[in-house]
Amino acid sequence: MRTSIATVSLSGTLTEKLTAAARAGFDGVEIFENDLLASPLAPREIRARCADLGLTVDLYQPMRDVEAVPAELFARNLRRARHKFTLMRELGADTVLVCSSVDPEAVDDDALAAAHLYELADLAQDFGVRVAYEALAWGRHVSTYDHAWRIVEAAGHPALGTCLDSFHILSRGSDPQGIEDIPGEKIFFLQLADAPLPAMDVLQWSRHHRCFPGQGGFDVAGLVRHVLRTGYAGPLSLEVFNDVFRQAEAAPTAVDARRSLLALQEEVGAVRETGPSAAPTAAPAVPAPVVPTGFAFAELVTADSEPLTGLLAALGFARTARHRGKPVDLWQQGEARILVNTGTAVRRDGTRIAAVGLESPDPAGAADRAEALLAPVLPRRRAPEDAPLDAVAAPDGTELFFCDAGNGARHTGWRADFEDVGRPPAAPGVRRIDHLALTQPWHHFDEAALFHRSVLGLDAEDSVDVADPYGLQRSRAVSNPDGTVRIVLTVGAAPADDTVHAQHIAFATDDVVAAARRLRDAGAPLLPIPANYYDDLAARHEFADGELETYRELGILYDRDEAGGSLRHCYTRTVGRVFLELLQRDGGHRGYGARNAPVRLAAQHAVRAARALGDG
Template identity: 75%
Template sequence: MKRTSIATVCLSGSLTEKLTAAARAGFDGVEIFENDLLASPLTPEEIRARCADLGLRIELYQPMRDVEAVPHEVFTANLRRARHKFDLMRRLGADTVLVCSSVSPLALDDDGLAAEQLAELAGLARESGVRVAYEALAWGRHVNTYDHAWRIVEAAGHPALGTCLDSFHILSRGSDPRGIAEIPGEKIFFLQLADAPLPAMDVLQWSRHHRCFPGQGGLDVAGLLRHVLDAGYGGPLSLEVFNDVHRQADAGSTAVDAHRSLLLLQEAAGTAELPPPAVPTAVAFAELRTPDAEPVTALLRALGFTRTARHRGKPVDLWERGEARILVNTAAPDRREGTRLAAIGLACPDPAAAARRAEALHAPVLPRRRAPEDAPLDAVAAPDGTQLFLLATGESQLPDWRGDFTGLPDVPEPARGTRVDHLALTQPWHHFDEATLFLRGVLGLDAQESVDLADPYGLRRSRAVASADGSVRIALTVGAAPADETVHAAHIALATDDVVAAARAFRAAGGRLLRVPGNYHDDLAARFEFAEGELETYRDLGILYDRDAGGAFRHCYTETVGRVFFELVQRDPGHQGYGAANAPVRLAAQHTGRLLH
């Protein structure tokens, strides 16, 4: 396992808080960002001592900007500035400084001058026991690719001058990382790692606001890491992530997420082994916690669920319809939160192995009170607090947890043909990327690309993760919107073979379906061809429709109870989506709160 490091700019809070969070998360070292040091009341010596007490090594001090390829009088001033920096680093105990390629309008397009001045800077640094790591910024005025920066370092030929490779700067420009093999490993002084989604925007804006930890974006950071390690790099794997969310979120949870990303990155690069994932094979149950069971049970009855069992020692009822199972828990809920999705049961082939992987990735098994006769179920907490129970499957594919429930007298056999198609979880604003990495890394689910959904009050991001066969699907969403329980709710999507029949049965049983504006169905008529009377049926029942190369997707929504609602889904076998094209209509309808009786 490689040594790990994180730049203090990745975390929120004071420098002391950042150092503490990094140490607790398991990092070996830190990059000290200059702004953090300047704002700290601690002296460089006190910061050095604090790091030593926490077991952290100061791997890098950064950044020095606009140093090279400048007129003589400007470079003279730069050397004066550098002397102060190098003296500070000596007091701090840092031996490597990051020098970014110049963005100054005074910089000259002259590689020879850049090499000459960087060699002189490195000579001054060496007198103070410091090395200079030269990095190409993706938006550098004249030097903006790693191979260009390396050519300048090579031409300078100074032992105290090397290069810093940054995955974002390399991959955001589409540079080929295979060229890293041409750089001697001992001349790669530092490696900074970051991922990012793949939006179309200015690279500087992209870098300053939208970087994320490896595995949370769309860049091939693992592939780049393999090239760097193959070149012989022996330094730490360090994260440098500029992200508006991280700057506001709790430093402790961000640091844990960051360290988890490096563990998974090393696994992906083939340089470290973790307990293998035990990918879940089914959603065994969804648990609703509520202060008032009546609205929930009325909704479940209308959906065709039957109360089949009750926990032997807890106020928890089991409701079933086919393969779909809902637990209704009334044990001391928080009335302020109302009804909410509190836990998910996931059937997996080896729960113990899944728990070992979770613990290796900083997601320890939750303590749980249980009676001696209760099944020993392991659960881990997702970033948003949802409990994920890891359940064994037997020959019948029914999880052992059902042995904790006793049957109710005179209960009819539940209706067949229904299962959970997917779960949709609305994430707190600061947990969206963390949740994606958690579900990918801990559970071994695959992630689709994120999409933006139009909400009446702004944009919402959505990203789905799923098992390869689609037996477990979880859609994550986040977005700024008013404090409206309807749009901040989780929902449970139930698969059915006939959504029209299911919607009619639900309505006949007293259920209320979300009212969809007539303009939506008018537009459907322009976009798709339907059989005679089909579109009128969809309009009457509020059924939404989408189609892709894999087939059609028909779905409708129930009323919202507390922070939970249900979706009825008829999915053609080849359709892989979740109705994203219809989400703006659904969100707007939920905002207005109009329901069809």
């Protein structure tokens, strides 16, 4: 199906919005009236710009407060409409959106509404324009899609149809099943938006907090399926009012928007063929998801490797290999592999997680899917002698490498670039990477969650708010079904220096107490946890003799889930933007210790403050 986006969904001037929509691959746009009013371009110049960019003008919107009003007011409305239809002819827009009236003078009279819409459509027809009537969720008398359709049906004019909007339908809790009773050719337009649940006042919710399909809580795909069953052949169009998108750069927002529609089309089984035909097809052009099966490695870049490799050595890692052409070392313990790269860091960035290797049953397929879903593809070889590797960039800039995990030839691709210089320890304390926590840029949190779900095929949990002493943090975990790939996406409540929010790597161990002791005895201090935390643990749970004292001594945090599973974990000091976590899961605990996160964050602030005073 053709895809379209309302200009109000993007930030900037009208021409910036058009350019961003075209570059992201949309077929058309809805022109939002205020964007046109504020533009120095005349309507025919806008039409020409759209044509140059390969965009059709699918809708002009909105016209408000037209129908079911006193006669004198309706006459003024028709006069206004004549102006707008003239403008639309110059603009090359053949469909206008008319929202159900919120005018205090509007009356609750369906017959009058139908008569007025008939007159409006009759006038529109003279200009080659079609009228798409839509029920606003907060319309004065018409607020549901079926009510709007009854009025359109009663009017019975060929230039009058209805416009369906997923936000207005789903925010009212209407049953979208009834859409199938509308003939597809009378659905003149379909606007899509998702929104987070639970709800606030519906007007505020609509104007500020819509999001792209797949980023909220609505079953947008279910609604689209009903629409497609009617025979609707118009575009899928995104109309999203969102405070964040208004401020974000238009180009990445447009890409995020298109990715959301591609994922939606896949979900409803209607992706446009890549060939010249634009008809819906059952065979999606987006390759099927290839879910990663484990972490091949995590790559840290650092200008000064000493603090980091000191920590790794204290944790029991050994330097086992060296890249043949670049200043990159492989540190290994069990199945946990860390690349330490001193070649590309700039001191300003500090130490950070730059890349993640994901074990994949089909690296090329995973990369093809990522590319089809608009992920930037990275060069397959960094240097002529390197083994070819499939890699893409995540929205936060982290490089994701798809590494072969099949047929016993694990890691052959990337591992071939490394020359052995040592062996991993025989009896590891750390078994593997349990999860990575990656800080997302403020404007890209929902985009990141959608990316990891759609591009990598991971499952997303609900997001969790965690109180930091200086603001809320939000985090959302994505993982594969068996929990061997877990990534926690985090973001601050407002924009801040990225370096404020650290990233981390959590290592799974079978004996967190022994691992923590080894770390401490090797001279790497653990994050000190306040005594008050342990007094609270004593109030909440009963422990074996000495158990709590051990945790207190080492700074081990504790969590128990409802099924009795337990999580014990502790943290190293932070190096650059990165800290490390040791973590032991028992009894099937699948969480990340969100309950403990405020204490950990406050402890990290305390260490930072002490350092600033020169005594840390």
